[in-house]
Amino acid sequence: MRAGKTVLLMFLLPAFAVLVFSFGIGLLSLQSLKSQYLINSDIQASDLLTLHQESTFKRDISELHQRVSDTLDAARKGALSDIGLYRMHAKLVDDLAEIEEQVEVLANSNLLHEVNHDSVQGLRKSFTEYRGLVIMATEIAAIDPSTANTFFIEAQSSFNQFSIFSGRIAMLLTERTMQREKEARQRHEESFVQIFVFSLLGATLIFVAVLIIAIRISGHVRDIADALSELSYNSQSDIRLPKMERLQANSSGEFGRIANVILGFRDDMVRRIKAEEENHRLIFYDALTELPNRCFLQEQLQYAVGTGSRVNNFHALLWLDLDRFKVINDVRGHQAGDDLLIQVAERLRQMLREGDLLARVGGDEFAIFFELPQKQQSDAAKEAERIALRICAGLSREYFVDGHGHFMSASMGIVLFSDRHIGVETLLSQAEIAKYQAKDTGPGTVSFYDPNIQAEINRVAELESQLRSALDLEQLILHYQLQFDEKSKPVGAEILMRWQHPEKGLISPLDFIPLAEESGLIVPIGKWVIESACNLLSKWQFNPQLRHLQLAVNVSAKQFRQNNFVEMVLSIIEQTGAPANKLKLELTESILLENVEQAIRKMKALRDEGITFAMDDFGTGYSSLQYLKRLPLDQIKIDQSFVRDIVDDPEDTVIIQTIIAMGQALSIEVIAEGVETEEQLNLLSAYGCQRYQGYLFTKPVSLSECLALVKRFLN
Numbered sequence: 253m254r255a256g257k258t259v260l261l262m263f264l265l266p267a268f269a270v271l272v273f274s275f276g277i278g279l280l281s282l283q284s285l286k287s288q289y290l291i292n293s294d295i296q297a298s299d300l301l302t303l304h305q306e307s308t309f310k311r312d313i314s315e316l317h318q319r320v321s322d323t324l325d326a327a328r329k330g331a332l333s334d335i336g337l338y339r340m341h342a343k344l345v346d347d348l349a350e351i352e353e354q355v356e357v358l359a360n361s362n363l364l365h366e367v368n369h370d371s372v373q374g375l376r377k378s379f380t381e382y383r384g385l386v387i388m389a390t391e392i393a394a395i396d397p398s399t400a401n402t403f404f405i406e407a408q409s410s411f412n413q414f415s416i417f418s419g420r421i422a423m424l425l426t427e428r429t430m431q432r433e434k435e436a437r438q439r440h441e442e443s444f445v446q447i448f449v450f451s452l453l454g455a456t457l458i459f460v461a462v463l464i465i466a467i468r469i470s471g472h473v474r475d476i477a478d479a480l481s482e483l484s485y486n487s488q489s490d491i492r493l494p495k496m497e498r499l500q501a502n503s504s505g506e507f508g509r510i511a512n513v514i515l516g517f518r519d520d521m522v523r524r525i526k527a528e529e530e531n532h533r534l535i536f537y538d539a540l541t542e543l544p545n546r547c548f549l550q551e552q553l554q555y556a557v558g559t560g561s562r563v564n565n566f567h568a569l570l571w572l573d574l575d576r577f578k579v580i581n582d583v584r585g586h587q588a589g590d591d592l593l594i595q596v597a598e599r600l601r602q603m604l605r606e607g608d609l610l611a612r613v614g615g616d617e618f619a620i621f622f623e624l625p626q627k628q629q630s631d632a633a634k635e636a637e638r639i640a641l642r643i644c645a646g647l648s649r650e651y652f653v654d655g656h657g658h659f660m661s662a663s664m665g666i667v668l669f670s671d672r673h674i675g676v677e678t679l680l681s682q683a684e685i686a687k688y689q690a691k692d693t694g695p696g697t698v699s700f701y702d703p704n705i706q707a708e709i710n711r712v713a714e715l716e717s718q719l720r721s722a723l724d725l726e727q728l729i730l731h732y733q734l735q736f737d738e739k740s741k742p743v744g745a746e747i748l749m750r751w752q753h754p755e756k757g758l759i760s761p762l763d764f765i766p767l768a769e770e771s772g773l774i775v776p777i778g779k780w781v782i783e784s785a786c787n788l789l790s791k792w793q794f795n796p797q798l799r800h801l802q803l804a805v806n807v808s809a810k811q812f813r814q815n816n817f818v819e820m821v822l823s824i825i826e827q828t829g830a831p832a833n834k835l836k837l838e839l840t841e842s843i844l845l846e847n848v849e850q851a852i853r854k855m856k857a858l859r860d861e862g863i864t865f866a867m868d869d870f871g872t873g874y875s876s877l878q879y880l881k882r883l884p885l886d887q888i889k890i891d892q893s894f895v896r897d898i899v900d901d902p903e904d905t906v907i908i909q910t911i912i913a914m915g916q917a918l919s920i921e922v923i924a925e926g927v928e929t930e931e932q933l934n935l936l937s938a939y940g941c942q943r944y945q946g947y948l949f950t951k952p953v954s955l956s957e958c959l960a961l962v963k964r965f966l967n
Contacts, residue, residue: 280447291436309354313379316347317411320386324404328397341390348383355379382411472507475499479514491518538612540590541597546680549611549619553676556621557669566632570620570640571665571683572600572647575695577616580658588653589616595651596660603646619683624668633668633700634712640664640698648696663690667701716771718753719764723777727752730784731952734961735804735923735945738937742965744802744836746945747785748952749777769810778811782821786830788955793831797966798959804836804866809843818857825861832862836887840868848879855884866923870911885920892926892946899931912940 323340326332332340359376389403475495496518499511536548544552556567574596581589593616600610600618608622620643626632648661665686667679682701690699722728729752732745751759768774785803792798811817825832837858844851844867855865866887880888890911894904908924915922924936927946936944950961 280450309351309358312347312351312354313411316344316351316386320344320390320404323390324397324401328401337390341387344390345387348386352379352383472499472503476507476510476514479518491522493518541594541612543597543618544609544611546611546613546619549609549613549621550676550680552609552621553679556623557674557676557679566624566626566629566636566668566670568622568624568632568636568639569667569669569679569683570636570643571613571667571680571687572618572620572643572662573664573687573691574616575661575663575691577660580653584653584656591653592651592658592660595653596647599647599649600643603643613680617687619680629668630712636666636668637698637700640666644696644698661696663687663693663695664698665690665701666698712767715764716767719751719767719771719773722751722753723773723780727754728777728780730781730955732803732955732958733945733952734950734958734965735802735943736949736965737944738942740949740965742801742962743943744804744834745958746804746838747781747806749781765808769808772810774808775811775814778808779820779824781805782835783824783828785835786824786828789830789834790828793834797963801962802834802836802864804838806838806868807843809840809846812839812843812851812854813846818854821858821863822861825863833864836864836866838866838868838889841870844883845879848882852883859884880914880920881918887921887923887943888915889945890922890924890941895924895926895932895936895946896928898935899929905935908936908941909939916940 319340323332323337323344327337355376385403385406389401392399392403476499479493479496493515496511496514499507502508503511536544536551538545553569577589577592580592593612597610597612597618600620604610604620605622608620611619611621613619622639624632624635626635644662644664648659650657650659652658665683665688667683667686669679686699686701689701690697693699729750731748731750733748734742735744735746737743749761749765751761751764753759765774768777782805785805789803792801814820821837824830825835839851859865864886865884866889867883867885868889869891870888888911890908894907894911897904898908912922914920921943922941923943923945924941925945927933927936927944927948929948933944933948953961
């Protein structure tokens, strides 16, 4: 059978089998249900007829009994003639005969026989007595109404008796009818269940039969589809199709021929892929180290140059040259040199991150290319230098070749770029020039091609080195900017740090604070600032003019994250004897929201001792009211960027009003920093701001100048 006909049969056979089975089951079900329905209908019709006869009997006997009563009553009153009484008597006799036939029919019904035979006999007996008494009463009614009335009273007793039997029979008939209907419904349900079970068994048998027939054919079709899918999406040279190989060996029909064609196509495809891979390896990979070569690097650089400006990311190209490699090559031979290059390549692979490109671009030269996440050139340059120094340090080690140890180092040039208009060859040339600059400086050194970047790197490195000794040399000084209440009276001061460099003069915190954060020097520097503040507060508590002043100290993220931060602050408070409620620690939103639960624990521990907290630069971050109400804050500072444009920018006005409203709602004091004009002060006051800080009042000044200003403002 051909494969096409086999596949067609696979779909038609189950459909035909299900159709025949469904028709047979449907016909059988209809016949069975019809037979059951006819039986149940006949039983129900018979039962309804019996109930109808019983109700007819009760109606007719009641009417007859009333007529007898009316007749006897008329006879007593003399309202009927003798002829009228005899006619009435004859009519009653005939009616009693008809009712007696009804009783016999009712007594002989199947339903009454099933219900209660004794009740039927009692009904017959009481009706016979009633009939005789009624006939006797109506016969002598014209002659002796009193005697007739006596018979009627006895007839009344019989009437009551068979009425009781009749009521009991009616109730039993109704119950039996309902029971028979329930039994009929149960038989109907049992028939339905039997049909369902039979249908389910039949369907299962057919399904198994169809499944057995279809599994073999559909399995072959599925294997063929999987093989075609594997050939479509697999570009590897090692393509295995074991199912097609088994199908080719075990089938001699159409499926075997299809498997043979697929395997032949597979073999041709594998030969082509291997040829392409070999060609690609020869063109783009180094035969010795199996690293990408210069051609591969050029392609990747071309792509990066084309996309660099669109994403505004910096890329770094590092050109690495082994120091004194020629000596090993000359002394130990080229094979030893090759072994050393293989070890160096493996070492470089281990040190690089996923996504970094490592290439061998010459005899003992390697290139490393990677993307940098930093957006600022200075930050990207620092990161590139850090990576280069780490690689140089990792390569500086002893390598063993032919049982001899050789210490190797490397010099490295760096090119930093983000311009897509720069050429690839230009980048390679610049990286090589930077490498020569590094080698001229000395073994194991790193150099940037751009002299400005190198100068900036050197400047930052020198500044960091000098900053490490600035604290010991007392070059760091503190300035104080007063803070005022709504009556323009000083209530405290913020401590601001400056670096008085002996050669460069006064260095801005914007230049050295980030450097201190990055190097970790901010921790000892921050501790020194807190100690200085507490020493001042300890002295001021004995001065009536100064004891009310608070000192605000900015706390850095790295300092606040120290595990012993709380213990350090409390220890300084205890040692200096400073009043804790006069020390205010200013934290930024980013510090507090970095780990909210930990920040809350630390703040509460310090706040329990009286230390207060302010959130600095509020509004510039992402704090929400949900976090704000949980933080144990005493004050929030409106950032000066909002205050600066409060007069002209409606958006800043709305932000400031919102911050003040939030502070009032949470009972947190609000202070505005950067207040420089009377107009700004008036608007802030109108909005409900309570504290102020800025050049309108005073600039940051030395301690002596600050104390002089306090005395002046208080007088």
